[in-house]
Amino acid sequence: MASNTLNESKQLATWYFTFAFILFGAQLLFGLVAATQFVMPGFLFEILDFSVARTLHINALVVWMVFAMFGSVYWLLPDETGINTIGIKMGKLLYWIFVAAIAVVVLVYIFVQVGPADETTIWFIMEGREYIEAPRWADFGIVVVALGFVANLFLTGMKGKQTGIVTVLMADMIAFAGLYLAGMFFTDNISIDQYWWWWVIHLWVEATWEVFVGAIAAYGLITMIGAHRKVVEMWLWIEVAMLFGSGILGMGHHYFWIGTPEYWWEIGALFSALEPIPLVAMFVHVLYDWGKTQGAEEEAGNSASVINNKPAFTWFVLNAFGNFLGAGIWGFFHTLPQVNLYTHGTQFTSAHGHLAFFGAYATILIGMMYIAVQGKNNIKVLKNTKSSIWAVSMIAGGVMGMTVALTIAGYVQVLVSRAQMGATWAGYFDGQAGMWFAQGMDWRLVMGLVTFLGFLLLAKDLLTTGKNPVHER
Numbered sequence: 001m002a003s004n005t006l007n008e009s010k011q012l013a014t015w016y017f018t019f020a021f022i023l024f025g026a027q028l029l030f031g032l033v034a035a036t037q038f039v040m041p042g043f044l045f046e047i048l049d050f051s052v053a054r055t056l057h058i059n060a061l062v063v064w065m066v067f068a069m070f071g072s073v074y075w076l077l078p079d080e081t082g083i084n085t086i087g088i089k090m091g092k093l094l095y096w097i098f099v100a101a102i103a104v105v106v107l108v109y110i111f112v113q114v115g116p117a118d119e120t121t122i123w124f125i126m127e128g129r130e131y132i133e134a135p136r137w138a139d140f141g142i143v144v145v146a147l148g149f150v151a152n153l154f155l156t157g158m159k160g161k162q163t164g165i166v167t168v169l170m171a172d173m174i175a176f177a178g179l180y181l182a183g184m185f186f187t188d189n190i191s192i193d194q195y196w197w198w199w200v201i202h203l204w205v206e207a208t209w210e211v212f213v214g215a216i217a218a219y220g221l222i223t224m225i226g227a228h229r230k231v232v233e234m235w236l237w238i239e240v241a242m243l244f245g246s247g248i249l250g251m252g253h254h255y256f257w258i259g260t261p262e263y264w265w266e267i268g269a270l271f272s273a274l275e276p277i278p279l280v281a282m283f284v285h286v287l288y289d290w291g292k293t294q295g296a297e298e299e300a301g302n303s304a305s306v307i308n309n310k311p312a313f314t315w316f317v318l319n320a321f322g323n324f325l326g327a328g329i330w331g332f333f334h335t336l337p338q339v340n341l342y343t344h345g346t347q348f349t350s351a352h353g354h355l356a357f358f359g360a361y362a363t364i365l366i367g368m369m370y371i372a373v374q375g376k377n378n379i380k381v382l383k384n385t386k387s388s389i390w391a392v393s394m395i396a397g398g399v400m401g402m403t404v405a406l407t408i409a410g411y412v413q414v415l416v417s418r419a420q421m422g423a424t425w426a427g428y429f430d431g432q433a434g435m436w437f438a439q440g441m442d443w444r445l446v447m448g449l450v451t452f453l454g455f456l457l458l459a460k461d462l463l464t465t466g467k468n469p470v471h472e473r
């Protein structure tokens, strides 16, 4: 069996990817439940309430991405550093602790859906923090696992070859893990609470996770199309500088209406408006490197493609587009306080949330899973199959469809609830009673089903393509 000879770090990576993928499936199922409840409010009433389905949907999202990010690092570490990952046994043990903790937390959410909001709840049920929901005991467990992961990365990175990619990842992962602490302490003032909570949410997705994507894109381009390390790493440093430059103060776009001082309007407006620039740079980066490699091949007289993993490359290119569209364009739409006054907390936000998380992170992490399938099965050139093509088309088409439906629904809310009715209680309900809103919710459900069918095909492809004889070995 090929997996017996697989480097231990890469083996651990495949474990991380596997659990990530299962959680991805769970995320979509809970999303479908929540979307059905928008259309049929009585669906699963008091069995799996909307609040619980939604919590599970968005927390599974964050957790599967964190798992796949850890997996990506364990996968590339031996390639980049040229040595075996140090402390891998501890890494493997922590993996099982992580999986067990997540499983317990999910079961508790499903079995304990209502209860008092007191100290015991915070310790054993949940803390009430959207996206990073966890009982406190699990929070401490997550910190221990994250420290172990960072230790693996640092010990290996310091001893092995120090490429730009590894150096950036080392700095980035310390920030990524450290920021988690900002979401762990409890205050009974909701403004203060939200203030710190955004340090995790915004500074993750718009700073540390984006830098992570830059590093993974660099690694992927080198592995898949043989891009020149010098060029790729030069871009990486530029992106890191820009991402941190705009992303950190860009946090102000979440401080407009939560009771923070008014100077955040100007700071948030300016810096968050600059945020799409590094996303354009990342977009150009992928296409430029691709073009450059293709050009060099043509000059050398090779007409054959040089991409050694077609499905992964498709997902990486989709990442460049998706990040730019979902975070850059859909984010920019509502980032100025003058606009956000009307769009804040509408389905428009949800449209942006879906396209950004999908475009910027789901895509590239799925790409990394294909790179792992290729490596695990010793495949020289991994080709597309019917299911890989249908999977990517249905998933990307489905999410784009949901985004359009949500954008239209949000538009109705902006016009009716906010502009016309002045954000009153009655306006809130009138906005949702409109025909366009209702149809938007129907289409979101339909497109969600398309996405889920695409997911099933993706599962089939990832599980079977490694043994498919069409690939070059």
Ligand code: HEM
Pocket (backbone or CB within 6 Å): 130, 205, 206, 253, 254, 272, 273, 275, 276, 323, 326, 327, 328, 330, 331, 332, 333, 334, 335, 336, 340, 343, 344, 345, 346, 349, 352, 353, 354, 356, 357, 360, 361
């Ligand atoms: C990949 C990167 C990004 C991801 C994953 C992401 C995701 C999200 C999510 C999930 C929310 C909703 C948060 C909540 O539940 O309250 C949100 C809100 C927001 N995002 Fe992003 N975002 C990204 C990048 C950006 C960028 C680059 C901009 C601006 C150019 C932006 C502007 C905003 C704004 C203004 C809000 C607040 C919406 C409101 O007031 O309701 N985002 N983002």
Ligand code: HEM
Pocket (backbone or CB within 6 Å): 028, 029, 031, 032, 033, 034, 035, 036, 038, 054, 057, 058, 061, 349, 350, 351, 353, 354, 357, 358, 362, 399, 444, 445, 447, 448, 449, 451, 452
């Ligand atoms: C089967 C496909 C999916 C369906 C049916 C679905 C449905 C839903 C529903 C009903 C909500 C609650 C919205 C609300 O509270 O108004 C939601 C929230 C959310 N979903 Fe999905 N979803 C799906 C796939 C995805 C994917 C692929 C991603 C990202 C990779 C994602 C990311 C999110 C985020 C970030 C939120 C919170 C948005 C916010 O509050 O602004 N979902 N989803």
Ligand SMILES: [Fe+2]
Pocket (backbone or CB within 6 Å): 202, 206, 250, 251, 253, 254
């Ligand atoms: Fe943000």
